[in-house]
Structure formats: structure tokens, C-alpha cells
Amino acid sequence: MFELLFEYIQRYGKQRLSEAEREMIRGIMLHKRLRRKQLFLEEGKVCTYTGFIVRGATRQFSIDEQGNEHILQLAIENWWITDRDSYMNRIPSKYFIEAWEDTELLLMPREKLDKLLEIPAIKGMFWQMSENNHIASQKRLDDTISLPAIKRYEHFEQLYPEIVQRFPAHQIASYLGIARETLSRARSRSLR
Amino acid sequence: MFELLFEYIQRYGKQRLSEAEREMIRGIMLHKRLRRKQLFLEEGKVCTYTGFIVRGATRQFSIDEQGNEHILQLAIENWWITDRDSYMNRIPSKYFIEAWEDTELLLMPREKLDKLLEIPAIKGMFWQMSENNHIASQKRLDDTISLPAIKRYEHFEQLYPEIVQRFPAHQIASYLGIARETLSRARSRSLR
DNA sequence: GGATCACCGTGACTTTTGTCAACATGCGTT
DNA sequence: AACGCATGTTGACAAAAGTCACGGTGATCC
CATH class of the missing domain: 2.60.120.10 (Jelly Rolls)
Structure with missing residues (x-):
């Protein structure tokens, strides 16, 4: 162990x-x-x-x-x-x-x-x-103030694919600082 | 020196x-x-x-x-x-x-x-x-995903009054991740 | 196996914020 | 003194995101 x-x-x-x-x-x-x-x-x-x-x-x-x-x-x-x-x-x-x-x-x-x-x-x-934490929070902060919701999600998904697998979408939304509906819509729009 | x-x-x-x-x-x-x-x-x-x-x-x-x-x-x-x-x-x-x-x-x-x-x-x-940097970026991140623009400004002003004195407002706005007009309006509204 | 609950999606509407433009002011430079 | 430049404010409108409501689906728990 x-x-x-x-x-x-x-x-x-x-x-x-x-x-x-x-x-x-x-x-x-x-x-x-x-x-x-x-x-x-x-x-x-x-x-x-x-x-x-x-x-x-x-x-x-x-x-x-x-x-x-x-x-x-x-x-x-x-x-x-x-x-x-x-x-x-x-x-x-x-x-x-x-x-x-x-x-x-x-x-x-x-x-x-x-x-x-x-x-x-x-x-x-x-x-x-x-x-590492400091550097990672700096990057996350940069994303948060620079990017629209959907881009933030894409970055996150690319960076931590396993996290996205194992947590429900509304938790991810909260992590990104957006409403769960916004994430849901952003995701379905980006498929088309 | x-x-x-x-x-x-x-x-x-x-x-x-x-x-x-x-x-x-x-x-x-x-x-x-x-x-x-x-x-x-x-x-x-x-x-x-x-x-x-x-x-x-x-x-x-x-x-x-x-x-x-x-x-x-x-x-x-x-x-x-x-x-x-x-x-x-x-x-x-x-x-x-x-x-x-x-x-x-x-x-x-x-x-x-x-x-x-x-x-x-x-x-x-x-x-x-x-x-300290790690802890501070964590707090800033928490603010950024939790609070509306005006609250973020108030927090910031309270935390770093001297920074607010020495930098122009549009720099502060950029730091907070909002448009300079939004900050300007938020400020004038919070005076009334 | 029926009820409950968590999760996800969607529509309708509101609120917040961004964008673009115009204008006023003050400051330094020439 | 005249000019450009940075700064700050405001209005009108557009875009983004939030809120509220409803429905569907699948899992879980008595």
C-alpha cells in the first residue's frame, strides 16, 4: 500500500x-x-x-x-x-x-x-x-480570467481526462465557475 | 539598499x-x-x-x-x-x-x-x-469562481489598498478579469 | 416493483458582462 | 500653447451566462 x-x-x-x-x-x-x-x-x-x-x-x-x-x-x-x-x-x-x-x-x-x-x-x-500547486493555480487563474466557459472546459478536459470521466458534469461546472446548464449547452454545441 | x-x-x-x-x-x-x-x-x-x-x-x-x-x-x-x-x-x-x-x-x-x-x-x-503564493492563488481562485465582478473588486481593494492607489483602474480590471467599463460602472453604482 | 433520487438536457426568460463608440479630462512633450 | 496620449465615464446595443422550470433516464433503496 x-x-x-x-x-x-x-x-x-x-x-x-x-x-x-x-x-x-x-x-x-x-x-x-x-x-x-x-x-x-x-x-x-x-x-x-x-x-x-x-x-x-x-x-x-x-x-x-x-x-x-x-x-x-x-x-x-x-x-x-x-x-x-x-x-x-x-x-x-x-x-x-x-x-x-x-x-x-x-x-x-x-x-x-x-x-x-x-x-x-x-x-x-x-x-x-x-x-507545482502554485504554478498550476497560476495557470488555472490565467485561464479563468482569459477564456470563455467552453474554452476553459476544453482545456480542463485535455489536461485531466480522467477527472472528467470520474466526476459528474455538474461538479466540473462548479470547478470551472460556471452553471451546470451552461456547461451542458456548451458541450452539446461544440459537438456539432 | x-x-x-x-x-x-x-x-x-x-x-x-x-x-x-x-x-x-x-x-x-x-x-x-x-x-x-x-x-x-x-x-x-x-x-x-x-x-x-x-x-x-x-x-x-x-x-x-x-x-x-x-x-x-x-x-x-x-x-x-x-x-x-x-x-x-x-x-x-x-x-x-x-x-x-x-x-x-x-x-x-x-x-x-x-x-x-x-x-x-x-x-x-x-x-x-x-x-504563501500557493495559498494566495488558491484564495484568488476561490474569489474568481465564486464572486461577481463588484465583490471581487471590493475584496481586492480591501486586501491591497496601495495597489489600487498606484495602478490605473483598467489595469485592476484586467487583473480581476473584467472589462474596464464594467469596473467603472460597478464603482459608480456602489457609491450611491 | 414502485418510489425516490441524482444526473443531464432543454426551453424561456433575466441578469450580468462585454463591445463599440463618443466624449471629457488631465498630463507630459515638443 | 498645441498636440498627442492615457485615462475614465457613459450610452446603446450585443453576447454570454445565470436562473427557473420541466422532463427524461437510469440507478438505488425499501
Whole structure:
């Protein structure tokens, strides 16, 4: 079960993991199962874990004053889920994270983070995550302010075909910041 | 001139700089002046520097197929400017960065980055920058997909009052992803 | 196996935002 | 002083997107 994670860490941390380090990781990180619709994080709570998805799919969203959901992240295997602000700074979160399919996670508890970061490969990976996330959000932002709805959808579909497969269209619409009807229409128009 | 930077590094790196470290930074980082409208980075070029604004103001933008500019960042004193993707991965940039006022910068050359990161305070700061940027782009993204134009403007104004002072309204509009006329109307309506 | 629910599509209409054009103002340059 | 240029505002209209309502389909749950 840890194999997927070890591989991920080595790839993004750009360093190999010794057997001792693997043992340490196995000792610290927790295994957790979530059933569909179960919450990993709730608004108002501090996000005390960062989770690595071994199997399954999750979505992160906020709820505005009108009660509308706005999806910030859709995640599947090999992705990390967390509210980084809440996790790092131990402040209450504005977000929910919910299992969309039955999901298996490996968790990094916040209070053991310093211990884990002593492992060079993890430190490198953690850095890289932040880096990649920043770059990805920058691109997403650029798309969001530059492109009409349909183009945004096409970009997204091209970038994450598997996500589009595994989540219903109205979740994708929310992720793109458009109404589900708009997406539906845009899609049927682009077929012709 | 380096004093502002040293203070910044110590604050965000959460460590003190020794005199030797300061000397090393002074030896590596370059001083650069840009006049208004002069480019710091151009589309298609690799971003070989990360710059710290000592004095002045800059804007980062992309240009789409229709020739429209889309502003990604507006920056003033004490901010860093770079295309992180281009800088870190040495790939051609999609963005322009232009001095909006006459500007003074301190530059970290990409090829000396590893040397600079040997200084713990800089390493900590660089990490923190990535972290903060990640969190900030997440929030901006949340706003962009959740809020109508006028609300986005109000948020922005509250968050960065000085930016709103120093850049013309049509730049702010572009940053928010709306037409300048829309911003103008939204503003006059919110006064009544 | 009937009811319920989630999901997707579509029509009709409203609201928001963009586009194009015209105009006023202020500023710097020559 | 005269000019161009950037900026900001407003009106009229067009386009994009949102909202509300309805219906259909397929899955799931008693």
C-alpha cells in the first residue's frame, strides 16, 4: 500500500528513500478509509492531516452565503488533499473535503510533519508540491480570467481526462465557475 | 539598499543573517534599474532572474490570440517578481513583466540559486514564498469562481489598498478579469 | 416493483458582462 | 500653447451566462 506513495516521493523529491526512511514513514503515516460522501475536512475545523490518495476520488469545496458550493479541487489517486493554509498555520478552514468515491488515504499528521521533513526526499517533495500547486493555480487563474466557459472546459478536459470521466458534469461546472446548464449547452454545441 | 531585502529575508525565513551571509548575498545579487515601460521579462524568453522590488511597481501579464492583455500580478515594493515556472524549470515564459513606474530591483540569477539556498534564512524564505503564493492563488481562485465582478473588486481593494492607489483602474480590471467599463460602472453604482 | 433520487438536457426568460463608440479630462512633450 | 496620449465615464446595443422550470433516464433503496 505504501509502494505507490514511496514511488511518488522519490519521483517528486528527486532522491531515493533508504529502508530506514521507509520504515519511519510507515511508522508515522496513518491509513484511513473514507466511504462515499464522508468528510475528510469540515469548514471551521483545523485541517490536521494532509492525505495522499491511494485509491478513490475526493472533492474540495467552499459554501458561500447563498449556500452554493464552489469546487476548488477534484482529486484522484496519486494526489494530495489538504487545506494548506489551515494545515500549515493551524487555523480553521473555510473548506470541505469530501470523498466522492470510497477512498483510501495515507495521512501525514501535522504534529509529525517536522519529523517527516527530516527525510530529504520528503522535504524535496513537499517543496515541489507547493511549487507545482502554485504554478498550476497560476495557470488555472490565467485561464479563468482569459477564456470563455467552453474554452476553459476544453482545456480542463485535455489536461485531466480522467477527472472528467470520474466526476459528474455538474461538479466540473462548479470547478470551472460556471452553471451546470451552461456547461451542458456548451458541450452539446461544440459537438456539432 | 540591501537593508530592505535583509529584513524581508529574516522575517519570512525566520532566521537571522550573519555578516558573512550578508556579504555573500551582496556578492551574488545584482542591482538593476528599470525605467517605466521597460521589460523585465518577455514572452518566449526564459526568466533567468527572480527580482525583489526595492522601489517602484511592476505588472505581469499574458497576451492572448486576440491581442488582449491579462494581468496576473501587480507588484510594488517588498514583492518578488518572476515567472516561477520558467525560472525554476528553465522553460520559455508565456508572460511579460513590465515596469509600471521607474523601478529598482535586486536580482537572484537562476544559476546562482543553489548557492543562495545554502543560506538557511534564504531557504526558509524561498519555501515560505512558495507556500504563501500557493495559498494566495488558491484564495484568488476561490474569489474568481465564486464572486461577481463588484465583490471581487471590493475584496481586492480591501486586501491591497496601495495597489489600487498606484495602478490605473483598467489595469485592476484586467487583473480581476473584467472589462474596464464594467469596473467603472460597478464603482459608480456602489457609491450611491 | 414502485418510489425516490441524482444526473443531464432543454426551453424561456433575466441578469450580468462585454463591445463599440463618443466624449471629457488631465498630463507630459515638443 | 498645441498636440498627442492615457485615462475614465457613459450610452446603446450585443453576447454570454445565470436562473427557473420541466422532463427524461437510469440507478438505488425499501
